[in-house]
Amino acid sequence: MVRLITHNLLACHVKGCTSNNFPLQFKDVQVELREAEFNPDFLRGFIPRLEWGALVDAARQLGDTSLPAEPPEMLDDDFLQKLHHVLLEVHIEEGAMICPNCNHVYPISNGIPNMASAYHQPIHNVVN
Amino acid sequence: MGLQYLFVFAQAHEEFRIPELLSIAELHGFEVTFPPPPSDISRPFMVLELESEVHARILARRCILVKFVCEFYGRGKAYEELHEQTRNNREKWSQYTQDTSFKFFISAYNHTVPQKRMKDVVESFHYMDFQGKIDMNNPEIVLACFEEYRDKRGTTRHKHEGDGDFEEVFFGRLLEEGTARPLVKTFDVKKRAYYGNTSMEAEISLLMANQTLAAPGKLIYDPFIGTGSMAYTTAHFGALVFGSDIDGRQMRGKEKQPGIIRAAAQYGVAHRIIDLCTFDVTRNPWRCGELFDAIITDPPYGVRAGAKRLGRKARPDKAPRPKPAEPFSSKRPDDEPYIPPTMPYELSSLVVDLVLLARYLLRPRGRLVFFLPTVTDEYEELDIQTMLCEGMEVVANSLQNFGTWGRRLITIRKITSERYPPPTFTSAQDTPDDGKAHTPAHKDFREKYFQGFKKAEDEQFGETTET
Ligand SMILES: C[S@@+](CC[C@H](N)C(=O)[O-])C[C@H]1O[C@@H](n2cnc3c(N)ncnc32)[C@H](O)[C@@H]1O
Numbered sequence: 154m155v156r157l158i159t160h161n162l163l164a165c166h167v168k169g170c171t172s173n174n175f176p177l178q179f180k181d182v183q184v185e186l187r188e189a190e191f192n193p194d195f196l197r198g199f200i201p202r203l204e205w206g207a208l209v210d211a212a213r214q215l216g217d218t219s220l221p222a223e224p225p226e227m228l229d230d231d232f233l234q235k236l237h238h239v240l241l242e243v244h245i246e247e248g249a250m251i252c253p254n255c256n257h258v259y260p261i262s263n264g265i266p267n268m269a270s271a272y273h274q275p276i277h278n279v280v281n
Numbered sequence: 282m283g284l285q286y287l288f289v290f291a292q293a294h295e296e297f298r299i300p301e302l303l304s305i306a307e308l309h310g311f312e313v314t315f316p317p318p319p320s321d322i323s324r325p326f327m328v329l330e331l332e333s334e335v336h337a338r339i340l341a342r343r344c345i346l347v348k349f350v351c352e353f354y355g356r357g358k359a360y361e362e363l364h365e366q367t368r369n370n371r372e373k374w375s376q377y378t379q380d381t382s383f384k385f386f387i388s389a390y391n392h393t394v395p396q397k398r399m400k401d402v403v404e405s406f407h408y409m410d411f412q413g414k415i416d417m418n419n420p421e422i423v424l425a426c427f428e429e430y431r432d433k434r435g436t437t438r439h440k441h442e443g444d445g446d447f448e449e450v451f452f453g454r455l456l457e458e459g460t461a462r463p464l465v466k467t468f469d470v471k472k473r474a475y476y477g478n479t480s481m482e483a484e485i486s487l488l489m490a491n492q493t494l495a496a497p498g499k500l501i502y503d504p505f506i507g508t509g510s511m512a513y514t515t516a517h518f519g520a521l522v523f524g525s526d527i528d529g530r531q532m533r534g535k536e537k538q539p540g541i542i543r544a545a546a547q548y549g550v551a552h553r554i555i556d557l558c559t560f561d562v563t564r565n566p567w568r569c570g571e572l573f574d575a576i577i578t579d580p581p582y583g584v585r586a587g588a589k590r591l592g593r594k595a596r597p598d599k600a601p602r603p604k605p606a607e608p609f610s611s612k613r614p615d616d617e618p619y620i621p622p623t624m625p626y627e628l629s630s631l632v633v634d635l636v637l638l639a640r641y642l643l644r645p646r647g648r649l650v651f652f653l654p655t656v657t658d659e660y661e662e663l664d665i666q667t668m669l670c671e672g673m674e675v676v677a678n679s680l681q682n683f684g685t686w687g688r689r690l691i692t693i694r695k696i697t698s699e700r701y702p703p704p705t706f707t708s709a710q711d712t713p714d715d716g717k718a719h720t721p722a723h724k725d726f727r728e729k730y731f732q733g734f735k736k737a738e739d740e741q742f743g744e745t746t747e748t
């Protein structure tokens with residue numbers, strides 16, 4: 154859990170933190186690899202949603218350098234297998250994600266990131 | 282004209298039957314036609330037209346409410362009429378008369394046919410002249426006959442009383458028994474490794490999953506996932522599931538491995554739970570829209586788990602509360618490190634926000650499937666129309682009636698491919714308070730529920746504590 158597909162879709166949402174708030178940086182992460190079902194159609198359909206550079210960087214941070222810097226024109230099986238592994242089979246179980254802009258820390262425990270912690274600071278300014 | 286098939290439904294969730302058939306037909310790209318006269322949806326028998334037998338089998342294997350599907354031969358208020366139609370349909374069954382082994386299956390709805398008359402019924406089909414051998418255990422074909430009686434609940438009589446006095450009788454060749462129906466047992470909440478008091482019953486969770494058109498290669502999201510009831514059924518049909526909840530404890534339970542993952546593992550679908558995240562959906566971290574093929578959810582309405590959103594109720598008469606504790610000061614490591622203050626989230630504005638969120642997060646043609654609890658006597662169709670926004674259209678609306686209140690399973694489709702900005706979750710403030718706006722019956726559902734649905738007096742509700 155906290156697969157790289159998820160990491161690629163989450164941005165910091167602390168009130169007022171609206172630029173340079175993605176991708177979140179990993180800190181002290183504990184990684185596990187777990188097999189997932191390979192579905193080439195799903196992958197092809199999802200590529201347009203990905204921030205490719207962020208994905209490649211996140212994978213490199215975790216020691217996986219299998220992805221090219223740009224998505225290839227030909228989405229052959231070999232490439233899709235690599236993408237499959239990076240997107241769906243790398244799980245971050247413990248650690249944290251940190252906003253590159255406001256440094257807010259999102260803790261991950263037992264595979265579940267707590268994205269609700271973003272609210273505690275500024276919320277007092279907003280309501281009341 | 283297509284081929285005619287007799288569908289026999291489970292006697293439950295009447296209003297869900299046709300939406301389920303249409304959803305599975307859409308998923309597999311075929312049409313279902315309803316020959317006239319219009320079918321009375323409260324009756325568990327329906328004759329439908331399909332282009333091929335393959336389609337009939339697909340429906341029987343995926344629809345939770347289907348008990349039997351037959352190639353249709355005849356029906357009647359009396360057997361004479363049924364036999365006449367069956368004779369006229371000779372070309373459908375003549376191929377089986379030579380040397381096909383067979384048996385008859387005589388059954389009744391709301392009644393038990395006595396053994397002796399069963400024999401008479403079978404004999405009345407002698408004109409079909411089946412030459413093959415009768416094989417009770419493993420016949421090549423089963424000829425099925427269903428008598429439909431009026432509901433006798435509330436009357437006491439002998440089980441055979443009124444025998445033969447049926448409303449209508451149906452006949453055909455059995456194609457398939459509904460093989461999805463046993464999933465209701467498979468997903469039984471009480472046998473689940475993890476569940477809670479918000480868990481949705483298995484049958485409804487399955488029906489909801491079918492409304493989403495769940496299938497391999499799809500990504501489906503539950504933004505109020507709680508203990509994950511619908512995640513298991515959607516994942517069972519092959520979809521990948523993403524879940525979030527404001528309260529991490531609902532998803533985790535008490536053990537180290539999150540409860541939702543434990544239950545998903547029991548069903549062999551843990552690998553399809555993409556991720557679970559803790560956040561308030563009204564302040565969500567999604568980087569972009571058009572991510573999901575469907576959103577499936579049972580939104581909070583404050584009866585079991587409170588409908589909450591982060592922030593505070595305005596308390597003009599009171600001094601601000603002390604600041605809550607800092608994060609990471611948790612003494613119980615399995616709990617969320619920090620639970621921010623919350624305020625109630627009124628149902629009608631929640632639902633408007635949910636539709637807007639779905640328009641943002643769904644891909645074009647994607648579906649939003651959710652339950653709307655409402656007050657039975659006050660509900661109007663306008664309640665649903667007024668929750669829609671541009672680009673979103675209602676596909677189905679099925680009532681599960683509990684008496685004074687009920688809940689409606691609403692299926693909405695995104696019919697636009699235009700990109701919309703993320704919603705601001707301010708529908709409560711945005712609706713003009715000029716007295717002209719329509720007030721839906723589900724507004725303030727929580728308060729109405731706890732008042733036992735007395736007619737709305739214009740009273741001020743005090744502060745409530747949610748659990
Ligand atoms: C009716 S329950 C859903 C139950 C779920 N279908 C299950 O199987 O357990 C509603 C859920 O919404 C959550 N919730 C309430 N307000 C929320 C919000 N603003 N954002 C996200 N989740 C919220 C509650 O914690 C609760 O788990």
Ligand SMILES: [Zn+2]
Pocket residue numbers: 165166167170174252253254255256257
């Ligand atoms: Zn930030």
